[in-house]
Amino acid sequence: MMGTPRKIGIFESIFDPWKLQQEYQLSSMQGKTDYGATASFIGTMRDFNEGDDVTSMTLEHYPKMTEKQLNEIIDVAANKWSLLNILVIHRVGKILPAEPIVLVAVWSSHRVDAFEACRFIMEDLKHKAPFWKQESLKDGSYRWVEENTAGY
Amino acid sequence: MTINILYFASLRERIGRGSDTLELPKSLKINQVWLQATGQESFPDDVLIALNQEYTDANAIVNDGDEVAFFPPVTGG
Numbered sequence: 001m002m003g004t005p006r007k008i009g010i011f012e013s014i015f016d017p018w019k020l021q022q023e024y025q026l027s028s029m030q031g032k033t034d035y036g037a038t039a040s041f042i043g044t045m046r047d048f049n050e051g052d053d054v055t056s057m058t059l060e061h062y063p064k065m066t067e068k069q070l071n072e073i074i075d076v077a078a079n080k081w082s083l084l085n086i087l088v089i090h091r092v093g094k095i096l097p098a099e100p101i102v103l104v105a106v107w108s109s110h111r112v113d114a115f116e117a118c119r120f121i122m123e124d125l126k127h128k129a130p131f132w133k134q135e136s137l138k139d140g141s142y143r144w145v146e147e148n149t150a151g152y
Numbered sequence: 153m154t155i156n157i158l159y160f161a162s163l164r165e166r167i168g169r170g171s172d173t174l175e176l177p178k179s180l181k182i183n184q185v186w187l188q189a190t191g192q193e194s195f196p197d198d199v200l201i202a203l204n205q206e207y208t209d210a211n212a213i214v215n216d217g218d219e220v221a222f223f224p225p226v227t228g229g
Contacts, residue, residue, distance in 0.1 A: 043229050059228065060161055062221060065205035090228060102229050122229065130202070130221075131228025132161035144162040145227040 004078035006086040008070045010061065012093045017042045017103040024087045029107065035084050039114035040105035041122050047097035049145070053138040059092045059101070062130035066090075073124040077106075080120070081113035088121065090131065123151040153179070153216030157189050160223035163199060183210040185220055198224065 007024060009015075021040060029035060047054055074086050085107040095101060104122045108114040126148045133145040157172040164170050172189045180188070182203065183195040195210045202221040203212050214220055 061228070062158070062160055062202070062205075062223070064219075065202055065221065068205045126226075126229040128207070128226065129228050130160065130223060130226050132224065133227045134161070144224070146162075147225045148227050148229065 002075055002078075004074065004083055004086065006071070006074050006088070008067055008074075009087075009089040010063070010066060011089060011091050014099050015089060015091065015103075017089065017100045020089055020103065021087060021105045024085075024105070025107070028085055032084070034109055035107045037108045037111040037114035038105065039108075039111070039118040040103065041118055042100055043102040043122075045095050045097050045099050045101055049135060052135075054097070054135045055138055056094055056096050056136045058094050058134045058136070060132045060134070061090075061092050065130045069129045070125065073121055073128060076124070077117040077121050081108065081117040082110070083108050083113060083117055086117075086121070088125070090125075090129070092131070119151075126151060153177075155185065155214050155217070156219045157185065158219065158221040160221065162224050163222055179213050179215050181210065182208070182212050182214055182220060185214050186210070186222065200225065 005028060045057060070088050083106060087105040089103040091101050104118055106114045106118040134142055136142045153176050155174050157174060159167050159170055167190060174189055182201055186195050199222050201208055204219055
């Protein structure tokens with residue numbers, strides 16, 4: 001549903017996904033007792049890709065479109081499943097290995113809705129939200145990641 | 153009429169700039185806008201298009217004040 005509560009954040013520096021999720025739950029669902037299930041996914045930068053050592057990556061995005069797309073993805077999920085709240089955070093700029101890139105957290109009354117909506121939002125974000133990764137390799141060269149793999 | 157064009161990521165590097173402003177006598181399809189802005193011949197299969205921040209295809213019509221963005225497949229997450 002269009003009116004389902006949500007928060008979308010784009011961070012230019014490192015964020016703590018666990019802290020943000022906790023803070024958001026405390027602030028946005030204070031006094032509520034109807035959520036029985038919370039599912040979250042955290043994507044972290046790993047130090048290898050396609051058989052090469054990756055030392056850092058730089059994430060570019062299309063600011064005006066990013067939030068619009070993420071809102072549309074959340075609207076679709078909230079129409080398919082019964083959701084109480086959604087938090088989506090994404091990093092941009094220079095990222096180092098082990099730093100979080102993305103957080104998707106979904107609150108629902110039941111686990112099926114929470115699990116499936118979390119997965120759906122993550123997969124749709126991967127294929128529709130306008131972010132692009134450029135990898136820096138150990139030998140000093142860099143390359144653009146060409147395409148995300150299919151998740152299902 | 154004036155339209156704004158944006159290029160992102162590897163496409164921005166390939167074209168050599170991040171944006172263009174185009175003055176046009178009339179509304180055009182996106183593939184014609186691409187031709188005018190980049191001088192390249194046909195619209196590449198692997199380029200995605202957004203018109204006013206919504207996905208669309210190369211046959212969509214661009215009107216005065218619109219923002220057209222061209223970019224490669226997205227790779228976030």
